[in-house]
Amino acid sequence: MPAPHEELRRAPLPNAMGHVVLAFAERVLSPGDLAGLREQLWRSRTYLYVTPGPALVQRALEGFPPDVRALGERCPFHRYDARGGGGYWPDRNEIWLAAGVETYEGLRQVRLSACHELFHFVCWNEPRYRADEDRGFARLRRVLAQSREVMNAYPRYRDWITGSFLRQGDHANVVEYFADIPTNFRDVAELPPAIATHFAPLISGGPFSPDFDRDLIAEPYDLAAFQRSLSP
Ligand SMILES: [Zn+2]
Known part of the structure; x- marks a missing residue:
């Protein structure tokens, strides 16, 4: 898959409100109801919350050694309009992660996915x-x-x-x-x-x-x- 090119822009206030809704839904809904909510949201291509790239780098690398975090912070980390997927593109030295990962895979999974992609970046950029x-x-x-x-x-x-x-x-x-x-x-x-x-x-x-x-x-x-x- 070629690297996506277009950054998804999000207004900060609805994004912050979406985070509250998503965290609440993950906490109180049964797995079946959560799956149902996701299907309903996807019909209107809704992303409840999309972590801005730099904030996601911070959260994904929480607890890692300071020099690893500092290296990760240099990584251009973009979000784009898709339900799932993404990756690290060495030719551009950038990460693009689908905007739907939080809403459709969860707030825990987005940190793991970001962390995984960031260690591709680290491998490529740590001499x-x-x-x-x-x-x-x-x-x-x-x-x-x-x-x-x-x-x-x-x-x-x-x-x-x-x-x-x-x-x-x-x-x-x-x-x-x-x-x-x-x-x-x-x-x-x-x-x-x-x-x-x-x-x-x-x-x-x-x-x-x-x-x-x-x-x-x-x-x-x-x-x-x-x-x-x-x-x-
Ligand atoms: Zn990978």
Whole structure:
């Protein structure tokens, strides 16, 4: 999908009122009634609340290390007229996220979706992670190969890999894995140690491992091999 171009403009007051309505609906309605409300709203293409991009960056990166937040704040983050979808476009170095995510997927989901896209941006703009991406994530793939045999000692991680990540089929690739780890694991203690060390600068503010840029495997990236390396 090509990057959208047109920013959705929202008047601040109705937007703020829509937030009250949406938060209330999420709190009091049953899942069935909430789904019904969403279908009704979509008939008139209504967005109750659309978080402005810069505010969404702040909320999505709450609790992350200060330098990660500072980097994220540099990301042009746009909202556009669509019910769902969006992404990070490296050629433009921008994020576009559908305006409907809050109304149709929820106020919690919009932070997770924004967080995921922001870690694509971080990977592309943080020099050492970018160097690894440019080498086909060679370092990360080595770390994963090392972590496979200890996976069962990290049940939340293992269950997320098998029950969620790998279920995405072809979408379960190394680029998506990179953005999903900080989004889904805010506590590095839940990750196998080598993976925790690899992501520590992004999650807990820990240092890069001394061998982060060394000893890189040179095999070309292969999706099936990557997915096998993740399987317990
Ligand atoms: Zn992604």
